Amino acid sequence: MKTLLVTATVSVLLLAACSTAGGTGATKVEATSATTVTATSVPTVNPNARTVNATLTDSRIVLDQATVPSGKITFQVTNAGTMTHEVVVLKTDVAADKIAPDPDEPGKMSEEGSQGESGDLDPNTKTSFTLDLEPGNYVLICNQPAHYLLGMHIAFTVK
Secondary structure, three states, X not given: XXXXXXXXXXXXXXHHHHHHOOOOOEEEEEEOOOOOEEEEEEOOOOOOOOEEEEEEOOOOEEEOOXXXXXXXXXXXXXXXXXXXXXXXXXXXXXXXXXXXXXXXXXXXXXXXOEEEEOOOEOOOOEEEEEEEEOOEEEEEEOOOOOOHHHOOEEEEEEO
16 A cells, blocks of 8 residues: 555656646656655756757747756757748746737837847758857747747746
């Protein structure tokens, strides 16, 4: 009976951790005794990461890592979508889904805090660009008209 209780507890903790991690961290689960289980967050910062691979689809931006150390970071961007996309790197404490609209350009978002961008990428093309990023919170967006509203934005952290 004790083994069943421990197994059930560990299973629940693992499921809860997977549903709340959001792809930005991992969860480490340690059994400290036959009846006690402790879960702690383990950061996923790769101290040697200097390259971020970003894949653009027609509805989202996918990163191979969402947290990097400060300094020169190279973004290797692939447009795997069927239309023109771009990546704009914004330094901001605003949530990724709360960037303000640009009042002068309908369908586009404000680029306040822009650190740089990829430029326009046609479908099935690649580019890279390097930025010197300070620690802080960032949001990567596609700022082609209406693309942000389709979900093309993602939080990014520099430690």
